[in-house]
Amino acid sequence: MTDGPLSGVRVLDLTHVLAGPYATGQLALMGAEVIRVERPGGDDFVRRHGGTEAMREAGFGASFLSQNSGKKSVVLDLKQASDRARFLDLAERADIVVENFRPGVVDRLGVGFEAVRARRADAIFASLTGYGQDGPLSGRPAYDHILQGISGLMAMTGAPESGPMRVGLPIVDYVAGQALVQALLGALLQRARRPGEAQRLSVSMLDAMTAFMGPYAIQHETTRQLRGLEGNRAFADTPFSGRFDTADGALVVTANSPAQAARLCAALGRPDLPESADVAGDLAAIFRTRSADDWEEILSVAHVPAARIRTLAEALAHPQMAGSPTWKPLPVPQLGITVRAPALPFDAPWGPEALAPVPAFGEHTDSVLTDLTKEAAE
Incomplete structure (x- = not known):
């Protein structure tokens, strides 16, 4: 991989499932060092979601392969004082800390914003939640399907005969993940402008998704008309589309x-x-x-x-995609296979030339903690 614009940036990644790992995966593809902190037992279900039985059993499910290229995996039990101390030692040397637990969880564990800021004065600490840090829904669990329903997206997806239907991919996860990327890149630029100041960022999946529906919201606000189950009716409201x-x-x-x-x-x-x-x-x-x-x-x-x-499958096989800068071979050496996986969704001279393998569960625990000890000694 060529040196990307985030080379030298270290990200401590406490996220799991799809939205958070997608965001930190994009940062890794832009050159950041991303240290993925996983819990003992390997309970992030995407490691065993999709792909062949061999892929799932080895913890390299299709969902995991798609957004964890080039990361490092460290296993820490944050309920244990010794591992919390190691985490905070890592956070002191990280530019960014990202988490996607329910509001309050990281604070109760002793690894929240205040704890990290006490160790690094210019910390960038980002939280990705379903509904934000406050409000009547803030404590509820959030999944893409639920957010599609509560955001208004399902109410305008489908036809009168079908009733509300979810979009076929976990779109809220990826919309929220992209919003998190945007927030983190902005925070890095802000740090360059005003060094020494800590920043706490909060990204709500509900906010991220509803922000994409601004035209419909303003239409309703000004006319009281609401887009409903219109099937394949075009956005432009013309019969020729x-x-x-x-x-x-x-x-x-x-x-x-x-x-x-x-x-x-x-x-x-x-x-x-x-x-x-x-x-x-x-x-x-x-x-x-x-x-x-x-x-x-x-x-x-x-x-x-x-x-x-x-x-x-037909889209990816189309000749138009043959020279796509987005889709690249991803080696999975543990299984002796290579799959075609997405990189950055744009072409840039500093984009990755190749995809690095995804980490096995806990693969880098020893090396990262050894390097941490060396850095502390220095």
Whole structure:
């Protein structure tokens, strides 16, 4: 890996499951040294989530592989005084401490913001929670599925026939994780501007998700209208955009502007379509006459945004993805395999050239604590 912009930054990572580890994984891909602190017994379920039986049994589940490249794993029991002392010794030498326990847990354990700040005056201490540090929901457990339901996301996902449905991936986890990345990068810049000041950051999964729905919220605030279960209705509210069945496969079309709608109608051989009494019905009938692949090609040539709906496997196999800077080989030497995994979701001259292996459970406990002793002696 080339030296990234976070080379020399040390992150002490107390997070587990998806959102927090995704965020610290992004920092690792930008060059940070991320020390993942795991609890005895290895109870982070993502180590055994997804992939083959051999992967799960070895603690290298698909979910774990996707966001822990290049990290170090240290096992500490923070309920034990000796391990709490080791943690605080590590925190003293870390630029960032991140945790995602329920509010108050790290304070009760003696490893919260005040304890860390007492050891390092310019500490950056970030907490990722479901609902924030305060409020009537703050003490509740938070999972992606629950946040999709409580945030309003499920209420606008699905169709009247299906009722509310969750988005197919744990989107709240990743939205919140990206918000945490944003907060931490901002804190590092703030430290450079105003050195010596401790910073406490709090990221709420509920806030992160609802912030993405600002247009809908303002629409409701100003008109009292609320977007509901609209199925594949387009954001632009035009009948020329949406999801359509074809002779083979499904197609998604976005002809939002009048110019795009005109080009769509011309490509379909129906320039009169805007005057039709049933635009949606006419479009449905026309699209059933050819395959989705045919329509994708025809409409793309006509400069109308359109694509056949693909599975993830089909998307990753598409020639467009062949040179993607995001997807790289990830070696798993413990199992003798290599998988294709995501790196940074953008291209940059300082991005990782390759993905480093993910850590086995507790793999770096001895080496990290030995280095800690040496640093303390120096």
